[in-house]
Amino acid sequence: MQPIITITNLSKTYASGFQALKHVNLEIRRGEIFALLGPNGAGKTTLISTICGIINPSEGRVLVDGHDIATDYRAARAMIGLVPQELTTDAFETVWATVSFSRGLFGKRKNPAHIEKVLRALSLWDKKDNKLITLSGGMKRRVLIAKALSHEPTVLFLDEPTAGVDVELRRDMWQLVRSLQDSGVTIILTTHYIEEAEEMADRIGVIRRGEIILVEDKAELVRKLGKKQLTLQLDAPLERLPTELAGYQLDLSGDGTELTYTYDTQGERAGIIALLQDLNRSGIRFKDLQTTQSSLEDIFVSLVREKK
Known part of the structure; x- marks a missing residue:
């Protein structure tokens, strides 16, 4: 299937010298809900505004269903609906x-x-x-x-559409978004409510300092970058971890009654089985266990966190 939006080497540098977009390459699939995430000032609104023809790019090309936004702007813009952040x-x-x-x-x-x-x-x-x-x-x-x-656009941009609105409107809006997708409309949204992207989006893109650093199917993103934790409630407190368990990423609680194993979501079964076998050999017994998994928000924060 041909993408409905193709962005090639797109850059935007303002007269002040600030480079808001840096060689962005991105394809939006027809009929998907695509969530663009990034911290404040990352370039989300600049990217959307450029695609919609509000801001002129410094270099690069954008096609909307084959129509160039610069040379065939009437046809391109007729396909686009934009819900901006500001109430204008x-x-x-x-x-x-x-x-x-x-x-x-x-x-x-x-x-x-x-x-x-x-x-x-x-x-x-x-x-x-x-x-x-x-x-x-x-x-x-x-x-x-x-x-x-x-x-009646075929592509709809929602730039922070639920910022500052009540829960009822947010729920109504997402029902509408789902119905629009069902009718064939492609949805691109930016949001600070990560749970919305987690619930609604088919794919996730992350932008930081004007650069796209990741584009991934939502489920695959969580599978590849998500972390899981297995927490064991021990029968008897431990003073310290045995040396034979040093190969595992384990944390012992302050009172020694809780052991937490952190692992990635790939090869999790083999890792857990091996850990439980080594615990048994070490004479460590547990009375209860539970698992937790990273949310999309956890992954997002780890991706955009700036190095000190």
């Missing part, structure tokens, strides 16, 4: 008017049925005649999403 709306327009106007900006004919469908999906239908200035912050963010969907 005309405060004295009604909800219906501002969403309908956004559709017209892309040269689309009026389609009241589609606008109604979008507003109902976002629980905005009963607010359609309200002026934006009267809406809460959460409702204004819903309007931004409605505007981005007004022209």
